[in-house]
Amino acid sequence: MNATPSRRALLRGKIHEIPRQRPLGAADEMAFHDDCTQCGECARACPEGIILRDKEGYPVVSFSQSACTFCAACTDACDSGALAPDRAWPWRAKAASTCLSMNGVQCRACQDHCDLQAIRFRLQPGGNAMPLFDKDTCTGCGGCAAPCPVDAIDFFQIQSETEARPC
Ligand code: SF4
Ligand code: SF4
Ligand code: SF4
Numbered sequence: 001m002n003a004t005p006s007r008r009a010l011l012r013g014k015i016h017e018i019p020r021q022r023p024l025g026a027a028d029e030m031a032f033h034d035d036c037t038q039c040g041e042c043a044r045a046c047p048e049g050i051i052l053r054d055k056e057g058y059p060v061v062s063f064s065q066s067a068c069t070f071c072a073a074c075t076d077a078c079d080s081g082a083l084a085p086d087r088a089w090p091w092r093a094k095a096a097s098t099c100l101s102m103n104g105v106q107c108r109a110c111q112d113h114c115d116l117q118a119i120r121f122r123l124q125p126g127g128n129a130m131p132l133f134d135k136d137t138c139t140g141c142g143g144c145a146a147p148c149p150v151d152a153i154d155f156f157q158i159q160s161e162t163e164a165r166p167c
Helices: 007-012 029-035 041-045 073-077
Strands: 051-053 059-061 091-095 119-123 129-133 153-157
Touching: 041 051, 041 073, 091 129
Parallel strands: none
Antiparallel strands: 051 059, 091 153, 119 129
């Protein structure tokens, strides 16, 4: 993903970067920057070790090694208000165009690692198979990301609060 927008850029309304995946319960990006003190308590509390720091020192979730269990230890550890229990996780998974299966190479690694069976494949002419992610079943846990051999799992934010279910 692109660099985190600085607060100055946010205030100027010059946000073109893709939002970062902040820990569970994060406020919107501007409020998160206001409230987060970069204390690191959320990262220390995460039993999966998936909370890293971005270039500015703010916590960001990385699925490169493991998935989120939605245990809420990060939210509970945050005293600043930057993370709060009443905010749902808004992220869902999808495949990027670099997906092997979309390019004629046999792969089902993401499907094999999705405990919720949110991924199915639609065969295409020419032998390709398109991975389809059911956003109503996907929780955005990131369990499909680390097993993907070409780092082709992307995440997007669902639009409305009603779509963002509490985990
Ligand atoms: S909800 Fe639990 S597993 Fe997920 S980032 Fe927070 S502490 Fe880590
Ligand atoms: S694991 Fe990655 S490369 Fe394999 S099918 Fe899924 S998205 Fe495509
Ligand atoms: S993010 Fe989690 S629930 Fe969604 S497709 Fe990947 S493994 Fe399945």
